[in-house]
Amino acid sequence: MTNSSPPLEQAVEWLIRRNSRGFADWAELTEWLEAEPGNAEAFARLSVMDAEIAERMTGMLPGELQPDGAAEAPLRPAIARWGRRIAIAAALVAAAFALVFVRPGAFLAPSYETIATAPGTRQAIVIDKGARVTLNGQTRFAMERGNRRIAQLLYGEASFEVRHEPSNPFEVGVGDARIVDVGTRFNVRFDGRETQISVAEGEVQYRAKGMTVRLGAGRMLKAGPNEVQTSPVDRSAVGSWAQGRLIYRGDPMATVAADLQRNIGAPIAVDPAIAATPVTAVIQLSPRPGEMPPHLESLLGVKLLRQGKGWLLKSTK
């Protein structure tokens, strides 16, 4: 590198070297930092950005929850309060409350219109003028016949784009929780057990078990049977499957396999030995349905074996 180039240009060179494995030129770096007053500042600035971006990618920043009564009060606290009672009440009692206060997706009546997609297929649905949803493959989705803005994701993955209407909010149920939009673009995934909600724009409210969590743009919520946690998410990655791209930051291999199966349409199994292995990768889906993405083995660090009509992801060892 030349010493005549601006500090930021030199900082780029130094940061790439510093981030390379086995970097040992620390004395030389010290001398460069001391050489010009602007060098240390340029390097500080760039290294902070680099660290923040890398953490966004790995989702390492701690998440936070906002239980009821937190600084940002839920819009309709009554629902959260009733929600807590419903969670412990018998189904019949819950249904009675629900008539007045919530519309429970858990009690799917015949008044719901259900749409199911096969693995490897997609379906776009125009709910109304202000709301659209794209269903990923292997997904079951239901909408109330009288009011299509009340929906339920029964299984799979869907990406939503919703314009907020205060008088007629959009609600999608997942398991026994409700997601209420406040004008937004968001993605929901539900495997029958765990729910994952990512928000690209605007804000949604997640309501379950007496708790309301406000989830803003760039945030993700994971809810299992016993726990709810939020973390940052890359906004451009939200619902990226609809653009033919799968983006992961430390997600378990099993999730990746489930996504591949949903998107490609062939059964994809994972060796249990690597099911929990964290994956950080960007996978470009093939435009041809049923075809595995290129370079999958090196992107995931696995061996890809043919298994019946599908594939098996195995450890390379």
Place this chain on the structure above:
Amino acid sequence: MRRPRSCAICRRPHPVSTNRPSEDRKPLGGLELVYWERRGELLRFLRARASPDTAEDVLQDLWVKIQSVRGPVEDPVGYLYRAADNLAISQHRSALRSRRRDDQWEAVRPRIDPGRLDEAIAAREQIAEADRRLRQLGFRTLQTFIMFRVHGMPQRAIAKALKVSLSTVEKDLQRSYRAIAGLRSDLYGSDEVTASPEGDNDE
């Protein structure tokens, strides 16, 4: 056990041992010995990397940090520098954050020209923008960056995995970091920019 003031590696008394924590507790591990041997140059590095006023504190944090390291470290000198560097980055980050609350940035980093303070503060808000620029570089470049920065893969291994040349990996990393820094990357030719067949359709 060797006398604490005499280094087992250099066989000389230590140049600086002012804040050496109490002796006689346990034998020093390899990392601790190297810490005391290299303390002078680590301090010099941190004076330049963090700030002259906080270098001693950061070095003390480093000492505390290595107390909890279990087992041998492959490259102790590299480990200490990297750990010191990470502590300096954390300090810069918290300085940027607290500055927004109570103007502490100036106190922490007096070497920065006050005229450029706003620029430094704006950096915090510019991170999202830098992230977006990075993602616009195309699929292969983003993949290269992730493999390099998140997985810590050597550049040769990335080249092999992506089936591209080593110089392509180098150029992709250049482009990634230039994008993060907000620098123009036309230095490397437009063919590299469009080399990703899909381009990028993020907003």
